[in-house]
């Protein structure tokens with residue numbers, strides 16, 4: 001959810017049992033409803049309904065928080081403060097069309113986190129300086145900046161996002177199921193090298209890579225079976241991790257000129273690609289086929305001269 005800076009706030013209703021509670025609620029409302037509060041917490045609180053009961057601690061000052069896009073439900077005052085704290089300022093440094101960056105975009109979108117996307121280019125010194133500053137070890141994107149603190153490596157960022165914003169969880173609640181989900185993420189990470197080889201090799205190496213890709217896809221086909229998503233009824237961390245297959249593998253196959261992920265061999269994965277691409281948080285965050293085709297064609301030509309590729 002890219003940041004919306006027009007966070008006009010307003011009060012819809014206040015109900016209270018004691019005058020003092022009215023006063024407290026009013027102070028609180030004025031603090032958050034002012035235009036300056038919208039600047040401090042951009043796009044977060046759109047309007048509030050305060051329900052104040054007659055008990056005597058802040059736990060009973062209830063606030064119905066709603067951003068311009070999300071209903072955050074009824075929260076106690078300490079929870080609201082904690083939510084604001086966690087919301088912080090979220091920035092994502094990325095480069096188009098990095099599949100690793102898309103992982104983070106999708107996770108933030110699924111969870112409804114407001115963020116600012118800073119899209120750079122590797123050849124621009126301003127951007128490489130930023131990477132040097134925030135990811136001095138790898139100098140790669142994505143980098144997530146949360147209140148100015150950098151987190152690098154897409155799988156690490158996904159874990160951070162999950163822990164910091166637990167709403168709409170990407171990992172199962174059950175510890176065993178969480179371990180299983182993490183196992184598959186680790187498997188997907190390890191095997192992604194075969195897909196890279198499929199894109200950048202020719203001849204025998206290409207034949208070997210193609211065989212490996214088919215083996216990996218077979219395992220994934222058995223894993224997805226007839227589920228809607230790897231995460232079950234909704235997108236989970238493995239869907240986000242493997243999302244690059246739905247994002248660009250079809251394009252890569254077209255550039256390479258060999259189709260591997262065909263519906264007759266991988267019906268479950270084929271359906272999953274459609275389900276993933278049509279998910280409300282994903283479909284508005286996908287590049288177009290022609291843009292990607294041009295990008296990957298040029299990239300392959302810089303790696304493999306066209307006379308060798310044919």
Ligand SMILES: N[C@@H](CCC(=O)N[C@@H](CS)C(=O)NCC(=O)O)C(=O)O
Nearest residue numbers: 098099100139140141142153154155
């Ligand atoms: N393991 C890293 C890989 C990130 C990565 O390879 N990013 C590429 C863009 S797709 C990058 O920044 N490359 C810059 C470079 O290699 O100089 C992750 O999961 O975040």
